Amino acid sequence: MSGKSSWIPYLQVTPLVLVLLLFFVVPIALVVIVSFFRYQMLTGLTPAFTFASYLDFLSNPTTWWLYFSTLKFTLIVLVLTFVIGFWIAYFLVFHVRSLIIAMGLFLVCTVPFWTSDIIRMIAWRPVLGREGLINDALVSSGVVSHPLSWLLYSNFSVILAYVYLDTLFMIVPIFNSMARIDRALLEVAVDAGASRWAAIRDIVLPLSKTGIALGALFVVTLVMGDFFVINVMSGGLAGSAMTGMANDLQVLNYPRAAANAVILLVIVLLIASGIFRLVDVRRELVR
Amino acid sequence: MTETLLTATRTAARPAARASGEIRLIDVTKSFSPGSYAVREINLTIPDGCYCCLLGPSGCGKTTILRMIAGHETPTAGEISIGGHSVLGLPPGRRGTAMMFQSYALFPHLSVLDNVAFYLKMRGIRRDERRRQARAMLERVQLDHLRDRMPAQLSGGQQQRVALARSLITNPRVLLLDEPLSALDEFLRLRMRGELKSLQTELGITFVHVTHTQPEAIALADLVVVMETGQIEQAASAAAIFDRPATPYVARFMGGQNVLTGRVMQLADARPRLESSEGWIFELPAAPAPPAGATVSVAIRRDRVALSRHDSRGNSVPPNAIAGSVEATEYQGSYFKVTLNVGMKHAFVANVSDTAFAAEPVAAGDVVLASWRAEHVHVLSRPDLGDAGVPYLDTTE
Numbered sequence: 001m002s003g004k005s006s007w008i009p010y011l012q013v014t015p016l017v018l019v020l021l022l023f024f025v026v027p028i029a030l031v032v033i034v035s036f037f038r039y040q041m042l043t044g045l046t047p048a049f050t051f052a053s054y055l056d057f058l059s060n061p062t063t064w065w066l067y068f069s070t071l072k073f074t075l076i077v078l079v080l081t082f083v084i085g086f087w088i089a090y091f092l093v094f095h096v097r098s099l100i101i102a103m104g105l106f107l108v109c110t111v112p113f114w115t116s117d118i119i120r121m122i123a124w125r126p127v128l129g130r131e132g133l134i135n136d137a138l139v140s141s142g143v144v145s146h147p148l149s150w151l152l153y154s155n156f157s158v159i160l161a162y163v164y165l166d167t168l169f170m171i172v173p174i175f176n177s178m179a180r181i182d183r184a185l186l187e188v189a190v191d192a193g194a195s196r197w198a199a200i201r202d203i204v205l206p207l208s209k210t211g212i213a214l215g216a217l218f219v220v221t222l223v224m225g226d227f228f229v230i231n232v233m234s235g236g237l238a239g240s241a242m243t244g245m246a247n248d249l250q251v252l253n254y255p256r257a258a259a260n261a262v263i264l265l266v267i268v269l270l271i272a273s274g275i276f277r278l279v280d281v282r283r284e285l286v287r
Numbered sequence: 288m289t290e291t292l293l294t295a296t297r298t299a300a301r302p303a304a305r306a307s308g309e310i311r312l313i314d315v316t317k318s319f320s321p322g323s324y325a326v327r328e329i330n331l332t333i334p335d336g337c338y339c340c341l342l343g344p345s346g347c348g349k350t351t352i353l354r355m356i357a358g359h360e361t362p363t364a365g366e367i368s369i370g371g372h373s374v375l376g377l378p379p380g381r382r383g384t385a386m387m388f389q390s391y392a393l394f395p396h397l398s399v400l401d402n403v404a405f406y407l408k409m410r411g412i413r414r415d416e417r418r419r420q421a422r423a424m425l426e427r428v429q430l431d432h433l434r435d436r437m438p439a440q441l442s443g444g445q446q447q448r449v450a451l452a453r454s455l456i457t458n459p460r461v462l463l464l465d466e467p468l469s470a471l472d473e474f475l476r477l478r479m480r481g482e483l484k485s486l487q488t489e490l491g492i493t494f495v496h497v498t499h500t501q502p503e504a505i506a507l508a509d510l511v512v513v514m515e516t517g518q519i520e521q522a523a524s525a526a527a528i529f530d531r532p533a534t535p536y537v538a539r540f541m542g543g544q545n546v547l548t549g550r551v552m553q554l555a556d557a558r559p560r561l562e563s564s565e566g567w568i569f570e571l572p573a574a575p576a577p578p579a580g581a582t583v584s585v586a587i588r589r590d591r592v593a594l595s596r597h598d599s600r601g602n603s604v605p606p607n608a609i610a611g612s613v614e615a616t617e618y619q620g621s622y623f624k625v626t627l628n629v630g631m632k633h634a635f636v637a638n639v640s641d642t643a644f645a646a647e648p649v650a651a652g653d654v655v656l657a658s659w660r661a662e663h664v665h666v667l668s669r670p671d672l673g674d675a676g677v678p679y680l681d682t683t684e
Contacts, residue, residue: 084303126626138413184388185392186388187359187379187386187388187451188386188388188394188405190359190379191357191359191385191386191406192380192405192406192457193379193381193406193409193410194409195381198409202405203394206396253528271308
């Protein structure tokens with residue numbers, strides 16, 4: 001009996017272990033290994049253990065500029081998606097009385113996700129372009145004399161697209177943690193004489209922090225790992241950490257792209273661990 | 288423990304000149320959807336310093352009344368005043384009331400100390416000052432050693448004390464308690480019940496306590512308000528409710544009573560009598576005499592009923608008695624609860640003292656005569672239509 005039962009747990013975890021090994025550990029290990037390979041313009045890759053790619057990568061001023069740009073976008077988008085996502089979730093949870101309507105509105109939030117990122121990004125162009133909907137309306141109504149050029153292919157359009165794409169990832173976890181707040185807690189706050197703002201500050205916000213942390217994690221990874229949105233919406237004028245990686249891949253400089261990937265991974269992990277340090281998500285989830 | 292809770296609040300929760308906590312509800316109606324009423328045209332005055340229990344089955348509107356007094360619901364019509372001033376339109380925080388919620392609703396992210404200090408924080412009192420006051424309150428309820436704990440780390444009884452301390456810290460003139468004891472186990476419930484009562488006596492403020500448990504209401508309340516389907520069936524002292532229920536519903540709901548119904552027969556020279564459809568004869572008190580022919584229900588306390596063996600052959604049943612066979616006897620410590628099958632919808636119950644039972648024991652299957660004295664018959668204000676609620680609980684504990 002005991003001999004039989006001792007290997008059964010291992011058997012039970014085997015499928016998951018295999019999946020994780022094959023699709024998670026092996027690819028990352030490959031990236032790490034390749035990042036130490038030697039690259040020469042004409043001969044290509046040679047297996048080696050050299051920090052040349054890392055030195056090359058870090059000594060390039062463009063790297064620093066791209067990373068700074070990525071972090072800047074991440075921070076701005078994080079703030080905007082938090083503010084918008086928190087209020088939408090708050091509205092859905094505490095102001096929509098009917099659960100059915102709340103669920104309906106929640107589904108409406110997901111409607112844009114029924115089509116691909118690419119189409120949704122392209123769709124912004126006729127809205128924001130020089131002869132787009134907004135500029136046409138502004139010019140014809142006489143608000144501005146010339147079309148606004150900063151609406152498209154600018155930091156503005158990049159941030160707009162990020163917020164548009166990523167706010168849902170903030171709404172869902174915040175909605176989830178807000179929905180678990182006992183309504184009686186808000187009534188106690190009202191009983192104590194709390195204003196709506198005080199109740200939000202002292203009750204809703206602290207009790208939603210798990211959702212906020214998870215949402216922030218989603219947004220950070222999405223924005224830091226983005227290559228496509230920034231390319232399309234900035235018209236190639238702005239770049240992200242991934243832009244450098246894409247350029248390296250085009251010239252087959254895999255080691256430098258891999259070094260870039262490892263560094264990006266480390267930075268995202270540091271941010272994630274920072275978030276988890278602020279909020280004990282695991283403890284909060286079992287609460 | 289009771290002592291500590293008392294000394295606790297002696298100094299803490301009694302301001303120099305306390306505002307009156309008299310609550311008046313005038314024609315209060317609350318409707319959540321057109322055509323249906325949670326409560327309807329309620330008129331009730333709860334005197335200052337009264338321990339009032341709103342008693343009724345779930346869905347009878349008792350919690351709605353509590354929440355309207357607190358200001359968490361607005362009446363559809365009617366007037367609510369506390370201490371002689373209308374509180375309609377005032378937010379809960381400015382009514383001088385404090386509410387203790389059913390699940391205690393302690394803030395899970397705040398320590399015990401910060402939970403207790405919360406009401407003071409919302410009133411804009413400085414951090415060190417409110418913490419000092421909260422600590423003083425916790426010391427007095429002997430929970431100071433737990434001040435840094437989170438609510439999830441407390442037992443049910445401790446959570447309740449924290450919730451109580453939290454609501455009392457602002458010196459309310461009215462404390463509203465929504466089923467405060469329902470989450471506790473039997474032992475703690477009895478202990479906390481005693482503490483609540485002594486706390487109220489000591490503080491002298493008005494307590495309004497919602498419960499669906501009759502013994503709780505009887506043990507605690509100066510004023511018991513029995514409710515059903517949004518209306519008040521009877522509001523009176525616990526003794527009056529128990530001894531002289533107004534309606535068949537109250538008699539059944541409070542337990543301890545047998546409800547009998549019959550038609551009034553008026554004989555020229557005798558007391559008015561009631562004849563039931565089974566042919567039993569019950570004498571009524573001389574006054575007030577109901578009109579002949581009217582259908583009237585009476586209540587007879589279970590412990591006023593005497594049992595004697597009855598030979599059904601040839602012996603007719605005298606007035607003020609009813610014959611039946613014993614269905615069950617249950618020993619209750621100080622008395623025996625004897626359930627009789629008398630051929631009516633509801634069983635007839637006699638609570639026989641242990642000495643009386645020892646003198647003439649009965650067992651299941653015996654045919655007995657249950658009799659009572661005419662002065663123990665209590666006439667109810669309306670006839671039992673048979674659909675009045677069955678007792679939720681026996682008053683036996």
